[in-house]
Amino acid sequence: MREIALGQYYQTSSIVHSTDARVKLLISIAYLVMVFFVETYIGFGVLAVCFLLTVFASRVPLFKVLKSLKVILFLAFFTFLMTMLFYGGAKKTVVWEWWIIKIYEGQLYACGLVLLRLVFLVLGPTMLTFTTTPVELTDGLEWLLKPLALIGIPIHSGALVMSMTLRIIPNLIDETDRIINAQKSRCADFDSRNIFKRAKAMIPILVPLIASSFRKADELADAMDSRCFVGAKNRTRMRKLRFTWRDPIALILFAAEFTVILWLKFNFFPFVDLSTVGWIV
């Protein structure tokens, strides 16, 4: 169960890992925007190529990255179902037919695009957390949010809260596993086909889970106090964020990708008219 935890860092040294966290954060945010501009299969092809190159450069095993897609398995299935049910596009060519169910070509086409968008929306942030430690991530976020400090928002504490949250999630997942197993050994029924029975079996998990998280939080607070914690404000950092030669390169490469995507969408270079090339759309 731990495997699906957010914020998993894959330790290795690579150009992607040593790129500044702030740059990676900015790129990731812009990437999410970019994904929404992609409306064609060729566009996703461009994304896929760039993505594979990034994964390759980061030295994270591809299967590890793809594993993160497990999280959206249910969502993907749901999306598939919805597009199949409520498809409103052209209903010309039937690809598959059974009883009253008909699947049209246009339907598959549209559904594929939605699923691809979902996949790439997950893959981007995954690469960010695989190649950036939570501390760098929160430090980067803290830096990007600096303007907010001017209007009195406590960003230092906010960033610390965020990193503590990231730290505690795997702990809570473990704890949930442990409680589930404990209840199972007392014959609680989590595998029942009956969804109500299953929901009811969840209650004896939630109560001890909440109780134990409070106890853990208490112990953690004591441990932090014991290690001279007096507030997030006057802390210094071991690792300072530093821009290097990698950062402009990363930005330029990403800008190139974004330009291609925008070009595919808006066709703003009149000398190559995309609409004449049939296979692109």
Added chain:
Amino acid sequence: MSLIEFDNVTFSYRAGLRPAIKNLSFTLESGETLALIGHNGSGKSTLARLCNGLLIPDKGEVRVDGQSTRGKNVFDIRRKVGVVFQNPDNQTVATIIEDDVAFGPENLGLKSEEIRKRVDDALESVGMLGYAKRDPFRLSGGQKQRVAIAGVLALKPRVMILDESTAMLDPLSRREVMEVVYDLVRKENMSLITITHFTEEALEADKVLVLDGGEKYMEGGREVFLKSKELASIGLTAPTAVRVADALRAKGLDVARDVLYDEDLVKALCR
């Protein structure tokens, strides 16, 4: 001036509750090692929390290097008194080992290079430098404990308190970790309070304090462990060598009175 001084301390968690620590006085000098033993609920962890100002006594006073924990300078006190708690999972603040160890020095407001050096030194001395970039949750219990110890070492405290920090380890790792700790303490001229159920582990320390129901039951040097009857009456077992010697004596054998360690026993028998 003693490093840690308990002056007739009484503390209870809630008013009306039986005090967890009652009229306790003892001192710990600089460079001294003290073993604190007692069965469950005897007030050992409470004592540890009183030492660094996490808890404040109801009556009496706890002084660290002359400063009362009641004062405004808890920060100074916590710099000097490093506490390692029992469960390492609930003490890790970061998801990378070196970031976790850096947490203390970062709170002290040190410069980045100085923090780096302290973190590397601390990890080196507990033999975990090779794991610096790993996830602390994927370590074995003993390794987690070492990281927790490194986290406190990086603060360069004057005294380290280990609250049953080895209780979850198998005998071999326990001995390993304790050896690391005692080596460090001697090398850095730190003081140490180890809290433990295991009388064998406590044999290493210069001084022994036995608690029972929040009160001082016995205090002294290692010879405290020779009193196996008194220890047994509050649910503690004396070291194996002492018990064997007692049993042999009961059978009429003439065994020396000061047998504490296994080697002593061997010597006494092969005489």
